[in-house]
Amino acid sequence: MMHKSPTLTVIIPTFNEEGYIQDALKSVAFADEIILIDSFSEDTTVALATPHVSKVISREFDNFSNQKNEALKHAKSQWVLFLDADERVTQSLEKEIIETLQNPVHSGYKINFPHFYMNRFLYSHSDDVLRLVKREGAHFIGEVHEKLLCNGSVGQLKNKMLHYTYKDLHSYITKKESYAWFQAKQQYAKGKRATWLHFWFKPLFRFFKSYIIKGGYKDGVPGLTVAGVNAYGVFQRYVKLHLLHKSME
Amino acid sequence: MKNQTKISAVIITLNEEKALPAFLDSLWFAHEIIILDSYSTDNTLAIAKNNEKVKVYQRTFDDFSSQKNAAISKASHDWIVFFDPDEKITKQLSQEILNTLKDPKAIAYYVNREFHFMGKQIRFSGLQNDNVIRLFNKNYCVYNDNLVHEVLKTSGITATLKNKLPHYTYTTFDNYTTKMHHYSALKAKMLYNKGIKPKGYHFFFRPWWRFVNQYFFKLGILDGKRGFILAYVSAFSVFKRYVNLWLLYRNIQ
Numbered sequence: 001m002m003h004k005s006p007t008l009t010v011i012i013p014t015f016n017e018e019g020y021i022q023d024a025l026k027s028v029a030f031a032d033e034i035i036l037i038d039s040f041s042e043d044t045t046v047a048l049a050t051p052h053v054s055k056v057i058s059r060e061f062d063n064f065s066n067q068k069n070e071a072l073k074h075a076k077s078q079w080v081l082f083l084d085a086d087e088r089v090t091q092s093l094e095k096e097i098i099e100t101l102q103n104p105v106h107s108g109y110k111i112n113f114p115h116f117y118m119n120r121f122l123y124s125h126s127d128d129v130l131r132l133v134k135r136e137g138a139h140f141i142g143e144v145h146e147k148l149l150c151n152g153s154v155g156q157l158k159n160k161m162l163h164y165t166y167k168d169l170h171s172y173i174t175k176k177e178s179y180a181w182f183q184a185k186q187q188y189a190k191g192k193r194a195t196w197l198h199f200w201f202k203p204l205f206r207f208f209k210s211y212i213i214k215g216g217y218k219d220g221v222p223g224l225t226v227a228g229v230n231a232y233g234v235f236q237r238y239v240k241l242h243l244l245h246k247s248m249e
Numbered sequence: 250m251k252n253q254t255k256i257s258a259v260i261i262t263l264n265e266e267k268a269l270p271a272f273l274d275s276l277w278f279a280h281e282i283i284i285l286d287s288y289s290t291d292n293t294l295a296i297a298k299n300n301e302k303v304k305v306y307q308r309t310f311d312d313f314s315s316q317k318n319a320a321i322s323k324a325s326h327d328w329i330v331f332f333d334p335d336e337k338i339t340k341q342l343s344q345e346i347l348n349t350l351k352d353p354k355a356i357a358y359y360v361n362r363e364f365h366f367m368g369k370q371i372r373f374s375g376l377q378n379d380n381v382i383r384l385f386n387k388n389y390c391v392y393n394d395n396l397v398h399e400v401l402k403t404s405g406i407t408a409t410l411k412n413k414l415p416h417y418t419y420t421t422f423d424n425y426t427t428k429m430h431h432y433s434a435l436k437a438k439m440l441y442n443k444g445i446k447p448k449g450y451h452f453f454f455r456p457w458w459r460f461v462n463q464y465f466f467k468l469g470i471l472d473g474k475r476g477f478i479l480a481y482v483s484a485f486s487v488f489k490r491y492v493n494l495w496l497l498y499r500n501i502q
Contacts, residue, residue, distance in 0.1 A: 118496070118499075118501055119499070119501050167502070168502035169489070169492060169493065169496060169502065170430055170434070173430065173489075174423075174427075174430075177423055177426065178423075194474075196474075199474070199477055199478075199481075203481075221447075221452070221492065221495050224452060225492050228485070228488050228492075232485050235481055235485075236422075236426075239422060239478055240422065242474060242478075243367070243422060246367075246368075248367060248368060248421075248422075249420075249421035249422065249423075
């Protein structure tokens with residue numbers, strides 16, 4: 001019987017996601033509880049989401065770890081799934097999650113994220129990320145690249161998560177640009193300076209990593225664009241760190 | 250004595266609330282100010298309407314040439330000054346314009362621009378100065394149909410004014426790169442209209458070449474970190490131009 005299986009809470013952090021949130025919510029309608037943790041969106045995100053969620057928490061954004069840990073405190077189910085507004089649980093993934101939770105072997109499960117970019121899936125950029133965890137003992141660490149930890153062994157789900165990172169080229173780049181500010185401010189707080197070494201080698205290395213090591217070259221122009229924009233994002237981080245030291249914007 | 254030649258100052262704007270008040274003051278020598286706004290969402294219009302010399306029109310932006318030609322068509326006088334709000338018209342320059350128009354020897358006048366970036370004047374990089382026409386008789390001049398980097402086509406004698414024009418194109422880094430993104434999208438469209446297809450060397454050679462050319466050959470290296478940053482941003486916008494072109498052929502945004 002279904003009611004015997006553990007319950008599931010889905011946590012969705014949002015900021016200005018009105019174009020995406022409704023489909024995200026639909027894709028996790030099977031959950032027992034949905035918590036939206038919103039960092040004061042200026043669009044209609046919260047209004048669109050409210051009828052479909054169990055709880056909305058508004059919290060000033062400081063970093064992803066704190067944001068998601070706060071939401072965790074409110075979760076009531078035994079299991080928690082973290083979902084971003086631009087991600088979709090497919091029907092087969094939903095089925096696998098339900099089946100897995102009926103008889104869980106591990107206390108956490110990784111899900112594979114292929115990147116959908118410029119109208120194609122990229123072979124080179126797919127990641128396995130821990131997203132489905134037992135609530136007891138689960139928490140995030142790390143300020144920029146937050147990492148989810150759980151108590152116990154970690155397994156892997158077979159089905160993939162749909163991830164729409166790409167709206168159009170311009171918003172993809174401006175997303176990187178605002179992220180660069182975020183990273184620059186963190187480095188600034190640590191007292192780091194932007195040196196010539198950073199300017200010359202960090203972007204080049206990122207390009208190399210993304211295009212060669214991760215195999216971006218197999219993905220044609222989209223793979224090259226990902227590598228180029230990633231390198232540009234790294235470059236911007238150091239430009240912005242440099243600007244912070246000069247009290248400029 | 251001859252009457253003072255009447256001058257129409259013409260401006261195109263989009264969200265210029267910050268620069269506009271001082272800029273309008275610097276156009277004190279014009280007899281009317283025509284503003285063609287592409288539907289600003291900030292206080293641009295309110296600021297513009299505060300000035301009694303200003304006549305405001307609105308038009309959806311398509312490209313720089315069409316926008317500028319449309320703006321000129323609203324002017325009531327023959328002589329036009331057409332500056333950008335991020336250019337600083339010095340007292341000396343406006344005085345020179347008035348003096349020149351007492352007895353004009355040419356139908357269009359170039360001004361030498363100085364480029365300022367991140368709070369400092371750029372001395373090298375091939376960006377340190379350029380000549381742009383900012384004073385002209387509209388009966389002899391029209392913007393060509395380039396979507397970006399529009400050029401004023403003249404039929405007659407041109408001359409150059411003596412005073413320099415400081416150009417403060419930088420307000421914030423994000424603002425500067427957004428401008429560059431806009432340019433590379435428009436340039437991609439120009440290439441697309443010409444039927445040019447993106448090839449391997451466009452992606453792999455052109456951006457590097459832009460960087461090497463600007464940073465080494467044009468001595469951007471002597472502009473310090475600013476020179477490096479400018480060269481990198483230019484190279485990236487060349488790269489982005491061809492990605493945009495590639496997207497255009499595939500109907501992807």
